[in-house]
Amino acid sequence: MVSTVEEVRQFRAFAGEVMEEMEREGVPFRRDVRLGVMIEVPGAALIADVLAREADFFSIGTNDLIQYSLAVDRNNEHVANLYQPLHPAILRMLRFVIDSGRAAGIEVSLCGEMAADPRFAMLLVGLGLRRLSMSPRQIPEVKTWIREATVSGLADLAASCMEHSTAAEVQENLDSYFGCLLPSAASAST
Numbered sequence: 001m002v003s004t005v006e007e008v009r010q011f012r013a014f015a016g017e018v019m020e021e022m023e024r025e026g027v028p029f030r031r032d033v034r035l036g037v038m039i040e041v042p043g044a045a046l047i048a049d050v051l052a053r054e055a056d057f058f059s060i061g062t063n064d065l066i067q068y069s070l071a072v073d074r075n076n077e078h079v080a081n082l083y084q085p086l087h088p089a090i091l092r093m094l095r096f097v098i099d100s101g102r103a104a105g106i107e108v109s110l111c112g113e114m115a116a117d118p119r120f121a122m123l124l125v126g127l128g129l130r131r132l133s134m135s136p137r138q139i140p141e142v143k144t145w146i147r148e149a150t151v152s153g154l155a156d157l158a159a160s161c162m163e164h165s166t167a168a169e170v171q172e173n174l175d176s177y178f179g180c181l182l183p184s185a186a187s188a189s190t
Contacts, residue, residue, distance in 0.1 A: 001040050037059075045065060045069075045093040053104055055106060056107075061112055062114040063112040065093065069093065070089075088162075110129050113134075121145070122146060123174060128155075
């Protein structure tokens with residue numbers, strides 16, 4: 001869990017030392033290895049613009065990012081209702097990470113349960129993500145729903161979601177948009 005620029009620099013230096021050692025020993029290796037950063041803690045998300053200058057790519061780990069940002073254990077049934085992927089703070093962090101990666105010209109992907117919900121996936125695409133990781137069984141449904149929308153429509157959706165003050169308001173906005181999509185997506189995904 002990277003939270004500082006120093007960690008990235010130390011890892012790069014270590015990787016460089018290993019490559020030099022392998023070269024001295026005549027061990028073949030790829031020189032074009034890309035080194036990325038998992039954005040899983042609020043500290044990393046909030047300095048994504050700085051980390052983007054040090055990394056070759058980002059992967060946003062939403063499960064941990066949400067849990068640590070909202071100080072809630074997603075596996076604890078007593079507080080599980082506080083685990084809110086659509087919390088405005090989470091959406092703002094996601095947007096900042098995505099925008100920082102784009103500005104630096106690096107790839108940003110997302111892994112975690114968030115992308116498995118078609119409504120959330122559409123919001124993520126609207127925020128600018130183009131690489132989403134999810135359970136293979138979720139792919140057909142998410143793909144079907146995203147195909148029913150346009151990139152500009154999803155960008156508008158994301159912009160409207162960013163204006164809300166609560167996760168419930170964002171959810172209501174997503175549900176309304178989701179309900180307006182063509183019924184063919186619903187029948188194709190079942």
